[in-house]
Amino acid sequence: MAYRSAMRNRVTLADVAKAAGVNAATVSRSLNPATEGQVRKETARKIKKIAKDLGYTPNTVARGLRTRKSLTIGVVIPDLTNPIFPPIVRGIDSYLLPRGYSAMVVNTDGNKEIEQTLISSLMERQVDGLIVATGHTEGDLLSQFHERGVKVVMVNRESPGIPFPAVTSDDGAGISAIIEHLVELGHTNILHLAGPSDSSTGLLRSKTFSSECKKRGLVGKVIKNENYSIDDGQAAIDKILDHGARTFTAIVAGNDLLALGAYHSLRTHGLRCPDDVSVVGFNNMPFTADFQPPMTTVNAPHYDMGVEAARLLLSQIDGIDSAPVKVTLPVSLILRGSTARAL
Amino acid sequence: MAYRSAMRNRVTLADVAKAAGVNAATVSRSLNPATEGQVRKETARKIKKIAKDLGYTPNTVARGLRTRKSLTIGVVIPDLTNPIFPPIVRGIDSYLLPRGYSAMVVNTDGNKEIEQTLISSLMERQVDGLIVATGHTEGDLLSQFHERGVKVVMVNRESPGIPFPAVTSDDGAGISAIIEHLVELGHTNILHLAGPSDSSTGLLRSKTFSSECKKRGLVGKVIKNENYSIDDGQAAIDKILDHGARTFTAIVAGNDLLALGAYHSLRTHGLRCPDDVSVVGFNNMPFTADFQPPMTTVNAPHYDMGVEAARLLLSQIDGIDSAPVKVTLPVSLILRGSTARAL
DNA sequence: GTGAAAGCGCTAACAT
């Protein structure tokens, strides 16, 4: 047994070329499906065999340096442990992977500084584009990309400033459907547990809520929350219930997490859902059907939104689309056990 | 307004060097904290200022090509939408990011071919190491890495063949605690809804279950499942209940998803949990406390497992650790509403 | 159809 470097015995193009008795360029051409036609069939076949025998693995990094394409997409989300994001990420992946791209996912925790740092890191890694699901991204950062020609697509949120392509669910229709459902059940005094107002979803959902209530002559109060979290939802309802001043018979939450927080608060205050108070979520995130009670919510097609966002981004990168397309995917109201007739 | 390329106006080291009237190497040294000391303080300050003014962004890809380090770690998991994985990924990230590394996460869906493809893609991207949470990875693939000197750490699963470092939860202790709890409640006939036998967790948990039952003189039947999924759990219990031959009074599930499947099956068969049948999960994944009934389960510290796996991997990469360390993190039984005294 | 040469942006010897 001879001495052998324990370290990675990387086989390079040059190694294959030497073994095949040809130039590295010829190997490169043979191995790339797009340029394979430039090489004599016989030669290409031989080279491929040798490459395989030698265990050649292309070095994507070196190729990227030369071609100025990393085949990597940055995905910026607030928090992977929020169950709506894994389906989005998987949707993105499902479109990217078969096309040779990979995704690099970062979590910002809704923190603007962290977001700035992470996006810079993605840029240094030469990502070919960005799919952004955070609303906090403000003008300065995004406009930089715009100027630099970096492709950006928003998903689940819209960009506040520059008109990037965006994929969203039809939140307006969702809220309208909720209100209609509650009205049919006889509710006339409804509380909206709104998501953060600096997110496009929070804003749109609460605006639609208010206008629907006005249109239908309902009492519709809006409580703003800092975050789309269980804790925020619980704290908000706690605050009202602790003052003993409940007038509403239904709660429309900005998302399922806030709705779950409402569940908790109602329970600790001895109120029953849906008997005393109806609660509606938004997103139909995983496991909402298994909650107690099963949650009535609006289904948003997160996986498909991811797919669509990836599609939009790649078509931008390939220079096919240029217009800042807005794609809105349909939602549907999922009736379960957390809503009932008003007392 | 002059013509200007719409494309990315990348500022390179050479650009900064020219503007500063120095050599590119000096700029490189100034900007790298590790080599900054080699440069005159005054010069370094000036260069940094110019770099900033010019909007210089380092190119990690080019650096990686030169240094043979990508500062990227591949993370191989079965499925991001399984709620135990996001905490693991975030744990990994939390350790990696402050140290300049990024993670690239891929989903194998438990499919060996997909796994092979994705891992190859990660290797082509020159990842510095791999954190693997899939059990299906068999000898051939892993041994390749071993030979190539690629660092691998297992998390949540152990490697079947080669002794890579691994971070797991103390599943044996978890199962023991469950059995003890059930025995205290008077259960003597217990069913184990086991996870896939080709995963180290599935195997260990079911082995411990069997030996505990034997030791305590309990009737302990084991049903194997293909996947750690709700559907599999439901189907398995359905199969038994459809035959009307229930003898067990408690179900110990291989994980929370299987337990949730058991919930569903019991419900459709008109059985109440925990009144008729007690159910115990494993993992304490998010939202188990909100299920109906709140699920008694074993808490596994997934976030910490991610942190620990990343720590192990980087210390391997840095050549600090060499021994294939096995880290086992403690678990704890979380008593909630899905277990009750046996009838 | 194939080879030779240049160079993507960076860092690490080796000079000075």
Next chain:
DNA sequence: ATGTTAGCGCTTTCAC
């Protein structure tokens, strides 16, 4: 303390 040189592994003109 700084400059020079070389080269990481690849693709892409440009020759022939």
